[in-house]
Amino acid sequence: MRSTRAGKIILPLTLAGALMLTACSNSSGGTAAGGSSSSGLGGAGNATYKIAFQGPLSGDNQQLGINEVNGVQVAIEQANKSGNLGFKLALLKADDQGSPEQAPTAAASVLQDTAVLGVVGPSFSGATKAVGPKYGDAGLTMISPSATNPTLSEQGFKTFHRIVPSDNVEGSQAADLFAKKGYKKVVVIDDLSDYGKGVADTLQAGLEKHGVKVQRIGVDAKTTDYGATATTVAAAGAQAVFYGGYDAQAAIFAKALQTAGFKGDKYTGNGGKSSVFTDGAGAAGDGWYFTCGCSDATVAPSAKEFNAAYTTAFNTPPSTYSPEAYDAANALIEAIKTAAKAGTPTRQSVNDAVNALDYKGITTTVKFDKTGEVDQSAQTVNLYTQKAGKIVLMGNIKDQG
Amino acid sequence: MSDFLNYLILGITRGSMYALIALGYTLVYGVLQLINFAHSEVFMSGAFGSYLVVHAIVGNGQGVSGLGAVFVIIAGLLSGAITGAAVAFLLERVAYRPLRRRGAPKLAFLISAIGASFFLAQLFGKMFNRLGQNQFPTYFDANKVLFTIAGAPVRLLQVIIIVAALLLMFFLDRLVSGTKLGRSIRATAEDAPTAALMGVDIDRTISRTFIIGGALAGAAGFLFGTAFVFTNTMGFIPGIKAFAAAVLGGIGNIRGAMIGGLLLGIAENLIPTAPWVSTAWIGIQWTDVVAFVILILILVFRPTGILGERLGRAA
Numbered sequence: 001m002r003s004t005r006a007g008k009i010i011l012p013l014t015l016a017g018a019l020m021l022t023a024c025s026n027s028s029g030g031t032a033a034g035g036s037s038s039s040g041l042g043g044a045g046n047a048t049y050k051i052a053f054q055g056p057l058s059g060d061n062q063q064l065g066i067n068e069v070n071g072v073q074v075a076i077e078q079a080n081k082s083g084n085l086g087f088k089l090a091l092l093k094a095d096d097q098g099s100p101e102q103a104p105t106a107a108a109s110v111l112q113d114t115a116v117l118g119v120v121g122p123s124f125s126g127a128t129k130a131v132g133p134k135y136g137d138a139g140l141t142m143i144s145p146s147a148t149n150p151t152l153s154e155q156g157f158k159t160f161h162r163i164v165p166s167d168n169v170e171g172s173q174a175a176d177l178f179a180k181k182g183y184k185k186v187v188v189i190d191d192l193s194d195y196g197k198g199v200a201d202t203l204q205a206g207l208e209k210h211g212v213k214v215q216r217i218g219v220d221a222k223t224t225d226y227g228a229t230a231t232t233v234a235a236a237g238a239q240a241v242f243y244g245g246y247d248a249q250a251a252i253f254a255k256a257l258q259t260a261g262f263k264g265d266k267y268t269g270n271g272g273k274s275s276v277f278t279d280g281a282g283a284a285g286d287g288w289y290f291t292c293g294c295s296d297a298t299v300a301p302s303a304k305e306f307n308a309a310y311t312t313a314f315n316t317p318p319s320t321y322s323p324e325a326y327d328a329a330n331a332l333i334e335a336i337k338t339a340a341k342a343g344t345p346t347r348q349s350v351n352d353a354v355n356a357l358d359y360k361g362i363t364t365t366v367k368f369d370k371t372g373e374v375d376q377s378a379q380t381v382n383l384y385t386q387k388a389g390k391i392v393l394m395g396n397i398k399d400q401g
Numbered sequence: 402m403s404d405f406l407n408y409l410i411l412g413i414t415r416g417s418m419y420a421l422i423a424l425g426y427t428l429v430y431g432v433l434q435l436i437n438f439a440h441s442e443v444f445m446s447g448a449f450g451s452y453l454v455v456h457a458i459v460g461n462g463q464g465v466s467g468l469g470a471v472f473v474i475i476a477g478l479l480s481g482a483i484t485g486a487a488v489a490f491l492l493e494r495v496a497y498r499p500l501r502r503r504g505a506p507k508l509a510f511l512i513s514a515i516g517a518s519f520f521l522a523q524l525f526g527k528m529f530n531r532l533g534q535n536q537f538p539t540y541f542d543a544n545k546v547l548f549t550i551a552g553a554p555v556r557l558l559q560v561i562i563i564v565a566a567l568l569l570m571f572f573l574d575r576l577v578s579g580t581k582l583g584r585s586i587r588a589t590a591e592d593a594p595t596a597a598l599m600g601v602d603i604d605r606t607i608s609r610t611f612i613i614g615g616a617l618a619g620a621a622g623f624l625f626g627t628a629f630v631f632t633n634t635m636g637f638i639p640g641i642k643a644f645a646a647a648v649l650g651g652i653g654n655i656r657g658a659m660i661g662g663l664l665l666g667i668a669e670n671l672i673p674t675a676p677w678v679s680t681a682w683i684g685i686q687w688t689d690v691v692a693f694v695i696l697i698l699i700l701v702f703r704p705t706g707i708l709g710e711r712l713g714r715a716a
């Protein structure tokens with residue numbers, strides 16, 4: 001009895017509290033949005049616009065998302081500090097865990113905030129496919145720093161852009177390298193995700209064009225036991241293996257491959273290149289190669305200032321896709337500035353400005369073609385390798401072999 | 402031939418872990434006629450519990466001698482078993498006993514089990530992390546080749562897993578067939594009301610059955626985590642497979658669970674990769690399909706599983 005009576009009092013109280021909380025957050029969201037539009041009309045310098053980031057901030061693939069959102073944050077802070085914006089910028093984080101299932105929820109939270117003028121992301125190809133039409137219909141521009149599935153730019157998403165080369169470029173250039181190295185047979189594995197399958201498909205097509213034999217294996221990304229897979233690879237008599245998938249799984253696979261005693265060369269794509277891989281695989285990851293349409297922010301001279309700012313802010317050097325996210329955010333900021341010059345920026349005017357961009361970032365020149373792909377001339381694929389537990393840049397993949 | 406043996410050894414290794422988990426399903430089914438769907442989370446908790454102990458002993462794994470490693474493995478097995486037993490005990494107290502006391506319908510147990518399963522998986526995610534690749538420290542050379550059979554290497558870790566599983570199953574077999582506790586478990590399984598009239602404390606027997614099943618699953622959690630990786634969601638797939646293995650062998654039948662586990666592990670490693678040399682066959686992505694097709698086929702021809710479902714009789 002006593003407990004139920006207490007429940008009778010506590011329950012309404014908590015409910016009321018929860019209602020108050022939601023009411024507060026609603027009203028504050030409302031004023032921020034209202035403030036931005038009204039002050040935009042007045043032309044004063046205190047309007048606040050938001051840049052949203054959508055990517056995995058929790059779950060198995062959170063590392064890539066964290067790398068990226070930190071890059072975006074550095075860009076926004078620098079822009080706010082510069083004092084020549086004429087408005088204020090804020091960051092809205094939307095966590096989609098990198099999964100197509102969670103992505104619509106994350107996108108909905110972005111879309112309902114009217115102060116958001118552009119999205120950096122989504123990080124992952126599957127998630128991008130899931131929300132591309134939504135952002136397109138709302139006219140909200142998106143610039144992905146890492147979604148590389150080739151078909152994304154062929155779906156007719158109205159506002160899709162990405163500043164990294166698609167897996168078509170990465171896969172076909174990797175195939176060229178494999179042929180140059182004289183491999184006769186390559187085992188190509190994918191994790192059945194949009195990204196993994198995409199890069200594996202283009203690699204396979206490229207290799208077959210060069211007359212290299214390909215054995216394909218598909219392994220679900222939730223697998224923990226790669227014993228049978230690794231044994232198959234070791235028994236295949238191939239000179240190289242390529243894993244198309246993400247870092248956490250690639251690391252487990254690397255360990256199993258070492259156990260199985262595979263002697264050939266080991267590759268993975270941009271999804272595998274991260275500290276999650278090096279931490280997880282340990283010594284088993286040494287000698288692995290990574291193909292990536294991304295640049296190494298720790299060595300590129302143009303990125304020095306960014307490196308310093310990033311390292312000060314987060315106590316760790318920028319990692320895979322941090323510089324790309326920084327560029328994507330800066331490109332978006334440029335577009336908002338351009339749009340703001342012509343009046344109050346709207347989602348549509350910002351998207352138009354993004355389409356017309358010609359902005360020199362630290363990783364690439366941000367200039368989009370009609371489908372949202374970054375300009376042909378800027379599509380560089382680099383080869384990296386793990387040495388003594390660290391990922392080091394070897395250089396442009398075309399110069400290797 | 403050596404490829405075939407390679408896959409066979411992998412299959413036996415995986416199968417012995419399935420068998421350990423399957424025993425928990427089958428024991429509980431035997432005494433309660435209900436499937437403990439939170440059992441997969443008991444297995445998961447064993448991995449985390451043993452990790453804490455192993456990590457406390459060896460740190461990051463440097464400087465452990467050969468004999469020390471044996472000690473650490475035994476400590477890991479024990480701590481995994483204790484964690485699993487504790488979680489299973491609490492599970493029975495919180496999620497099942499209150500329902501049983503009030504004579505709830507079977508469906509309520511099922512819902513309660515699913516709820517407990519979600520709760521435990523999320524609790525461990527919150528307490529530790531939700532990363533996909535937690536690993537035990539490396540304190541011995543798990544990949545050391547002990548001997549080869551016709552060109553197929555047999556590695557240290559595989560031997561440890563198989564031997565540990567066999568030992569545990571042997572003890573369980575003796576426990577159920579030769580001790581007073583075992584007799585009361587069998588009596589409860591056969592006819593609970595009559596057993597109660599004969600002086601068997603049903604509540605205590607059920608509680609102990611959960612503890613035994615939980616200990617085996619917890620030990621399996623340690624072995625699984627050492628062999629692969631451990632996560633807060635690791636229980637689901639091995640749990641479903643072990644449940645299938647228990648049904649395959651005959652749910653409620655202890656030796657059936659052992660055979661079912663081994664059979665399933667071997668089949669899902671051998672069949673998708675057969676005929677071991679050609680690449681034209683279905684391939685590894687069909688592993689789960691193969692596992693469940695086998696389950697369906699066996700149930701079509703032997704609806705009660707390979708050995709039939711009787712805990713009371715088949716010791």
